[in-house]
Amino acid sequence: xxxxxxxxxxxxxxxxxxxxxxxxxxxxxxxxxxxxxxxxxxxxxxxxxxxxxxxxxxxxxxxxxxxxxxxxxxxxxxxxxxxxxxxxxxxxxxxxxxxxxxxxxxxxxxxxxxxxxxxxxxxxxxxxxxxxxxxxxxxxxxxxxxxxxxxxxxxxxxxxxxxxxxxxxxxxxxxxxxxxxxxxxxxxxxxxxxxxxxxxxxxxxxxxxxxxxxxxxxxxxxxxxxxxxxxxxxxxxxxxxxxxxxxxxxxxxxxxxxxxxxxxxxxxxx
Amino acid sequence: xxxxxxxxxxxxxxxxxxxxxxxxxxxxxxxxxxxxxxxxxxxxxxxxxxxxxxxxxxxxxxxxxxxxxxxxxxxxxxxxxxxxxxxxxxxxxxxxxxxxxxxxxxxxxxxxxxxxxxxxxxxxxxxxxxxxxxxxxxxxxxxxxxxxxxxxxxxxxxxxxxxxxxxxxxxxxxxxxxxxxxxxxxxxxxxxxxxxxxxxxxxxxxxxxxxxxxxxxxxxxxxxxxxxxxxxxxxxxxxxxxxxxxxxxxxxxxxxxxxxxxxxxxxxxxxxxxxxxxxxxxxxxxxxxxxxxxxx
Numbered sequence: 330x331x332x333x334x335x336x337x338x339x340x341x342x343x344x345x346x347x348x349x350x351x352x353x354x355x356x357x358x359x360x361x362x363x364x365x366x367x368x369x370x371x372x373x374x375x376x377x378x379x380x381x382x383x384x385x386x387x388x389x390x391x392x393x394x395x396x397x398x399x400x401x402x403x404x405x406x407x408x409x410x411x412x413x414x415x416x417x418x419x420x421x422x423x424x425x426x427x428x429x430x431x432x433x434x435x436x437x438x439x440x441x442x443x444x445x446x447x448x449x450x451x452x453x454x455x456x457x458x459x460x461x462x463x464x465x466x467x468x469x470x471x472x473x474x475x476x477x478x479x480x481x482x483x484x485x486x487x488x489x490x491x492x493x494x495x496x497x498x499x500x501x502x503x504x505x506x507x508x509x510x511x512x513x514x515x516x517x518x519x520x521x522x523x524x525x526x527x528x529x530x531x532x533x534x535x536x537x538x539x540x541x542x543x544x545x546x547x548x549x550x551x552x553x554x555x556x557x558x559x560x561x562x563x564x565x566x567x568x569x570x571x572x573x574x575x576x577x578x579x580x581x582x583x584x585x586x587x588x589x590x591x592x593x594x595x596x597x598x599x
Numbered sequence: 600x601x602x603x604x605x606x607x608x609x610x611x612x613x614x615x616x617x618x619x620x621x622x623x624x625x626x627x628x629x630x631x632x633x634x635x636x637x638x639x640x641x642x643x644x645x646x647x648x649x650x651x652x653x654x655x656x657x658x659x660x661x662x663x664x665x666x667x668x669x670x671x672x673x674x675x676x677x678x679x680x681x682x683x684x685x686x687x688x689x690x691x692x693x694x695x696x697x698x699x700x701x702x703x704x705x706x707x708x709x710x711x712x713x714x715x716x717x718x719x720x721x722x723x724x725x726x727x728x729x730x731x732x733x734x735x736x737x738x739x740x741x742x743x744x745x746x747x748x749x750x751x752x753x754x755x756x757x758x759x760x761x762x763x764x765x766x767x768x769x770x771x772x773x774x775x776x777x778x779x780x781x782x783x784x785x786x787x788x789x790x791x792x793x794x795x796x797x798x799x800x801x802x803x804x805x806x807x808x809x810x811x812x813x814x815x816x817x818x819x820x821x822x823x824x825x826x827x828x829x830x831x832x833x834x835x836x837x838x839x840x841x842x843x844x845x846x847x848x849x850x851x852x853x854x855x856x857x858x859x860x861x862x863x864x865x866x867x868x869x870x871x872x873x874x875x876x877x878x879x880x881x882x883x884x885x886x887x888x889x890x891x892x893x894x895x
Contacts, residue, residue: 371788371789371790371791372759372788476643505642505643505815506642506815506817506856506859506860507642507855507856507859507871509859510859510860510861510868510869510871511871513861513868514868514870514871517868532788532789533861534789534863535818535860535861535862535863536861538861538862538863538864538865539861539862539865539866539867539868540868559865562863562864562865572790573789573790574863575793576789576790576792576793577789577818577863578789578792578793578816578817578818578819578821578822579818579821579822579862579863580817580818580821580845580857580860580862581845581862581864582846583862583864584862584863584864587863587864588863
């Protein structure tokens, strides 16, 4: 596998009411092509800050990012904005309510000049079918769709740009559990069939366990643990990681047993 | 047999719209005994929050709401009470905790002013000194170390977890018989959520408060509730003791819900049966846990 994104020693400070807040403290990690890297942490851990820096919404205070071997500039060119796409938490606020679904998708194609103009209308229909929606949903408005369907549209819009990296910011946490399972399934299928690369930002560890290849755990702006998903969940090295997993509310006896085992180790180490 | 704290029988709710009545609840029955922690679980739109609002007597005031069936609180049918007496119950005998603590506290008054307001519901004319004393001891119960600082702060100066603990303290300050908890902690981080649930659990146990716990998060329900009602599109589809219901779900909808939850032990993203026709199957009850048997 080759490296798609390298995050090197990235720090970020914010000035809040005259005080300096260290949102990220020399964070380094790589994202391989075709993998799903989960970034987990609680509020204030810096997971959204790193997402915004990857997306180029704001720059890092220090450190740099390499994308496909070249350094990402602070002010992104259109090409980079196309290559790195975002799916947000709440699709109702990320889709324009006055625009039809088809027009929202079409805009992504127009802005990035993808395909011949005459093919774009047809392409919006294909995109909808790729995310499991009927092509004639093009004419619908976001308000007439359910939450899960809207999130599918948001995913289709990210795919429309022929992106290389998708940043998923809590893509399923606003959804009901049955709908969440279907959207996760779609994300997994798209990743497997098209070799997509995801940076998956979430606080939901049970989702991470089942979709991520590797997990990066953030605590107060620091990257405290990074490893293969399986290793992180069966033998977390960091105390904070263990505590996070130990706090997940679970539904089955097997999960409760795993949690108890991890918490025992914690008290053993302490 | 003692009177249950809350007994809902055959409750239906519809909203009058321009094209007729939209039915929201299709005759649900549930009850909570003294000191019992009962969960009502369902997806969005299933009717769980409106049930809580009816118990509080808030939907009855809405002109477009059509309600039938009975809601008995400590043996008294709420329907027979005057609006003023119903109003007197809120904040004293029954209280509620909402999902987002920061937005349910008033941002323009310090915590103490709001705390005193709560105490005044039960004890009009309480002095500032007395109110402060009671507030401090209530905050100590929810493991807040610096009650004075918290009481003089505004909600936005405190963290979400702190606000949630303040809300719990306020809700339990007048020692209510019934606590309605609508998705408490959903807006919080998992570690904070686990802490607040533990606190709330210990407190309601201490005071023998009955709890109606409304949630879509099955894991949280498993950890908190004694008994569970599963609600789907305005019908109760399964009821039983928490352990049994999670280990051996009987209704197709409960099975689908449980199988859709990703597990921290892995196993991949669950394959879902796309056929929801079984979800409307009649109520499945665990042995000895039907309304009739429990209320006998």
